[in-house]
Amino acid sequence: MVYVTSWDEFVERSVQLYKADPQSTRYCMKYRHCDGKLVLKVTDNKECLKFKTDQAQDAKKMEKLNNIFFALMARGPDVDLSEVTGKEQMEAQPAKKGRGRKQ
Amino acid sequence: MGLLQPDPFLNELTSMFERNRDKGSVWVTVKRSSMKSKSQKNKMATAGEPVEYRCLIRATDGKKKISTTVGAKDHQRFQASYATLLKAHMAALKKRERKDKKKGVDGDRKDGAGSTKKPKRV
Numbered sequence: 001m002v003y004v005t006s007w008d009e010f011v012e013r014s015v016q017l018y019k020a021d022p023q024s025t026r027y028c029m030k031y032r033h034c035d036g037k038l039v040l041k042v043t044d045n046k047e048c049l050k051f052k053t054d055q056a057q058d059a060k061k062m063e064k065l066n067n068i069f070f071a072l073m074a075r076g077p078d079v080d081l082s083e084v085t086g087k088e089q090m091e092a093q094p095a096k097k098g099r100g101r102k103q
Numbered sequence: 104m105g106l107l108q109p110d111p112f113l114n115e116l117t118s119m120f121e122r123n124r125d126k127g128s129v130w131v132t133v134k135r136s137s138m139k140s141k142s143q144k145n146k147m148a149t150a151g152e153p154v155e156y157r158c159l160i161r162a163t164d165g166k167k168k169i170s171t172t173v174g175a176k177d178h179q180r181f182q183a184s185y186a187t188l189l190k191a192h193m194a195a196l197k198k199r200e201r202k203d204k205k206k207g208v209d210g211d212r213k214d215g216a217g218s219t220k221k222p223k224r225v
Binding site: 022023025026027028029030031032033034035036038053054055056057058059060062063066067069070071072073074075076 | 127157
């Protein structure tokens with residue numbers, strides 16, 4: 001199995017793999033609480049990328065990756081990834097407006 | 104069980120994580136799918152209709168299998184709940200406390216892995 005050591009490399013290669021073949025690329029996650037281990041796998045049935053960790057900080061990074069994949073898969077591979085982060089900003093803005101109204 | 108709506112799926116996933124706390128694994132797979140058979144897809148393509156894609160999420164603990172589909176509209180809400188769920192359950196992962204340079208308060212490190220320790224003051 002191909003374990004990627006760098007998180008950023010894993011993310012970049014996974015997104016590339018997905019954009020090359022959105023139909024057959026899947027993203028899998030296995031979590032074992034008893035061992036405290038998390039393994040991520042992205043494959044298009046030809047190539048396979050894996051990432052394993054036992055660090056809590058990687059779980060946070062994985063959440064961001066989840067967001068990216070959800071956006072790519074639900075909307076389509078042409079989604080602009082800055083939209084994913086852009087959306088978070090957009091959600092923050094109306095909230096600020098709301099606070100401004102309360103007087 | 105099998106195919107559920109997103110909210111019941113999240114509830115089931117929660118109980119799956121709970122059940123497998125002391126032993127076992129939880130697998131979650133995410134893939135894009137149109138949820139239609141090949142022949143239907145071909146028909147839609149030739150008819151000129153856009154094929155609508157959804158996100159298929161499957162989960163299993165080795166014994167029970169559950170799944171759900173999420174469309175473009177629901178995916179943000181689902182992903183927020185999903186993220187909360189994961190954060191709540193992945194408590195077994197190690198927290199890396201980096202107190203590299205500044206204080207040698209918690210100086211006893213069993214691992215010694217990571218940064219090389221330089222003597223601060225000679």
